[in-house]
Amino acid sequence: MFKVLVSDPISDLGIQKLVDAEDVVVEKKPGLSEDELVAIIGEYDALLVRSQTRVTARVMEAGKSLKVVGRAGVGVDNIDLEAATQRGIIVINAPDGNTITTCEHTFAMMMAVARHIPQAYLKTVGGEWDRKSFVGVELRGKILGVLGMGRIGSEVAKRAKAFGMEIWGYDPFLTEERAEKLGIRLSSVDDIVRNADFMTVHTPLTPETRHMISRPQFEVMKKGMRIVNCARGGIIDEHALVEAADQGIVAGAAFDVFESEPPAADHPFLKHPKIIVTPHLGASTVEAQENVAIDVSEQVLNILRDKPFINAVNMPPIPANVLSILQPYFSLSEKLGSFVSQLIEGAVEEINVTYAGDLSEVDTQPLTRYIVRGVLSHHLGADQVNVVNSMHLAKERHVNIVVNSLHAARDFTNSITVTLRSKVATRQVIGTMLTGYGPRIVQIDRFTVDVAPEGNLILVSHNDKPGIIGSVGTLLGDNGVNIAAMQVGRELQGGSAIMVLTVDKIAHQDVIAKLVQLPDLNKAKEIKL
Ligand SMILES: NC(=O)c1ccc[n+]([C@@H]2O[C@H](COP(=O)([O-])OP(=O)(O)OC[C@H]3O[C@@H](n4cnc5c(N)ncnc54)[C@H](O)[C@@H]3O)[C@@H](O)[C@H]2O)c1
Numbered sequence: 226m227f228k229v230l231v232s233d234p235i236s237d238l239g240i241q242k243l244v245d246a247e248d249v250v251v252e253k254k255p256g257l258s259e260d261e262l263v264a265i266i267g268e269y270d271a272l273l274v275r276s277q278t279r280v281t282a283r284v285m286e287a288g289k290s291l292k293v294v295g296r297a298g299v300g301v302d303n304i305d306l307e308a309a310t311q312r313g314i315i316v317i318n319a320p321d322g323n324t325i326t327t328c329e330h331t332f333a334m335m336m337a338v339a340r341h342i343p344q345a346y347l348k349t350v351g352g353e354w355d356r357k358s359f360v361g362v363e364l365r366g367k368i369l370g371v372l373g374m375g376r377i378g379s380e381v382a383k384r385a386k387a388f389g390m391e392i393w394g395y396d397p398f399l400t401e402e403r404a405e406k407l408g409i410r411l412s413s414v415d416d417i418v419r420n421a422d423f424m425t426v427h428t429p430l431t432p433e434t435r436h437m438i439s440r441p442q443f444e445v446m447k448k449g450m451r452i453v454n455c456a457r458g459g460i461i462d463e464h465a466l467v468e469a470a471d472q473g474i475v476a477g478a479a480f481d482v483f484e485s486e487p488p489a490a491d492h493p494f495l496k497h498p499k500i501i502v503t504p505h506l507g508a509s510t511v512e513a514q515e516n517v518a519i520d521v522s523e524q525v526l527n528i529l530r531d532k533p534f535i536n537a538v539n540m541p542p543i544p545a546n547v548l549s550i551l552q553p554y555f556s557l558s559e560k561l562g563s564f565v566s567q568l569i570e571g572a573v574e575e576i577n578v579t580y581a582g583d584l585s586e587v588d589t590q591p592l593t594r595y596i597v598r599g600v601l602s603h604h605l606g607a608d609q610v611n612v613v614n615s616m617h618l619a620k621e622r623h624v625n626i627v628v629n630s631l632h633a634a635r636d637f638t639n640s641i642t643v644t645l646r647s648k649v650a651t652r653q654v655i656g657t658m659l660t661g662y663g664p665r666i667v668q669i670d671r672f673t674v675d676v677a678p679e680g681n682l683i684l685v686s687h688n689d690k691p692g693i694i695g696s697v698g699t700l701l702g703d704n705g706v707n708i709a710a711m712q713v714g715r716e717l718q719g720g721s722a723i724m725v726l727t728v729d730k731i732a733h734q735d736v737i738a739k740l741v742q743l744p745d746l747n748k749a750k751e752i753k754l
């Protein structure tokens with residue numbers, strides 16, 4: 226008999242299939258503290274949660290029989306995926322079940338902010354009949370900027386069209402073709418920020434999206450912009466938003482999510498006349514809660530019964546014989562994918578991989594999954610992409626994956642070549658495992674290098690002229706950026722060249738901007754591995 230613990234409020238109807246299963250006992254214990262959960266989790270085979278229960282490394286460790294943690298929803302920020310993977314606990318989520326509900330909440334918030342509904346309600350029930358203070362704006366004819374055109378963002382765009390809005394969208398995976406199909410204008414973040422009348426964010430919270438809307442963006446916005454966040458707290462800088470609202474740049478803002486939840490009692494949003502809030506209600510409808518609970522219950526049953534399952538967000542077990550050969554390449558593969566995805570411009574349309582040498586003799590599919598994970602997780606968030614779902618997510622985003630094998634690896638016993646293609650660019654990186662030295666990047670585009678794929682890198686492309694290396698070193702040194710290692714690659718003497726610098730800390734964007742101003746320096750790009 227399998228024991229399943231439900232530790233958050235999850236729809237009864239949604240988990241009925243689990244309750245009815247003859248080989249399963251379900252126990253509901255919402256509101257447990259971490260210590261209480263640690264004390265009892267050892268008895269259970271599966272744990273079902275929403276976003277409240279923190280499934281920490283301690284909980285995983287105490288879960289001696291735990292096979293699966295099921296998240297009835299999308300975000301798995303409350304689950305220690307690393308600890309789960311280490312212990313072979315599968316974590317699954319329900320990514321589709323609350324899409325429409327959250328999209329509809331976004332609309333409710335957008336309408337409420339356009340027409341001051343919460344503020345007007347409060348005054349009216351307080352006994353005032355104030356028809357002058359709450360003159361709103363129409364959605365019709367306005368530009369709606371959508372940052373993040375995944376499941377929810379795309380649904381928001383569809384509905385906004387019905388309201389007669391003009392939609393400008395940005396997503397690193399949004400191609401011209403798909404934008405055209407959706408009837409939206411493919412734009413950059415900067416274009417959206419400068420032109421939108423309304424803006425809504427639907428990205429995960431990643432190092433790249435954290436504060437993607439902050440003071441520099443508010444400074445160039447149209448006066449009177451209205452902004453909505455029903456995705457994750459932290460995508461929009463809360464302090465910068467309050468400033469922009471006080472300065473009249475932002476006419477209204479609607480937030481369902483906060484950088485820290487619940488927000489402190491003195492959080493500036495809670496008393497601001499232009500900012501309306503809800504307590505992370507995006508997914509809270511009867512329908513969505515049923516959907517996500519059904520999805521997650523079905524997969525939990527499959528896992529307990531050792532049947533195929535979907536929507537795993539961490540690493541699946543790999544057969545021992547395959548593991549011993551491929552394991553040394555897992556991290557290298559992911560880093561090659563991540564490296565080249567940080568270089569490419571334009572929406573990625575193809576990931577082309579060539580395994581050469583010894584690697585061509587084995588089934589390299591698990592490595593391809595790591596490469597694709599590296600490519601996608603830079604934009605989708607490392608907690609959302611794993612070796613189980615990476616190929617599926619690529620397919621969902623119409624990214625073509627091509628894999629080739631070559632018996633002989635030029636210059637090395639083995640090599641992995643990852644080439645990304647977009648409409649506007651093709652970028653390539655080659656990696657290998659060097660005996661005695663470990664993983665190495667040995668080629669970037671057409672330049673031969675020898676770089677350890679780790680830490681903070683700065684990739685500089687320049688003309689091969691005397692003095693360049695010195696001027697780059699001096700500029701970085703003057704700005705407190707210490708260079709730990711440096712590699713230079715060139716095709717011909719005096720021709721184009723690249724420099725790969727490993728630095729001790731991330732250089733500020735201003736420093737990168739200054740680098741590009743140096744004579745004979747063409748481009749500089751930070752890469753984090
Ligand atoms: N408020 C709620 O209760 C609630 C409910 C469901 C989902 N969510 C959140 O909403 C967000 C979107 O969910 P989804 O299901 O649509 O996810 P999704 O993965 O389908 O879409 C996210 C999209 O963001 C894009 N993206 C990543 N980095 C970007 C960047 N720098 N600029 C622009 N786009 C970028 C990705 O390419 C992806 O297409 C997530 O953060 C999710 O956790 C909140």
Ligand SMILES: O=C(O)[C@H](O)COP(=O)(O)O
Binds near residue numbers: 276298301507509
């Ligand atoms: O990630 C999600 O699915 C949403 O943020 C909803 O979270 P919840 O299940 O706690 O409402």
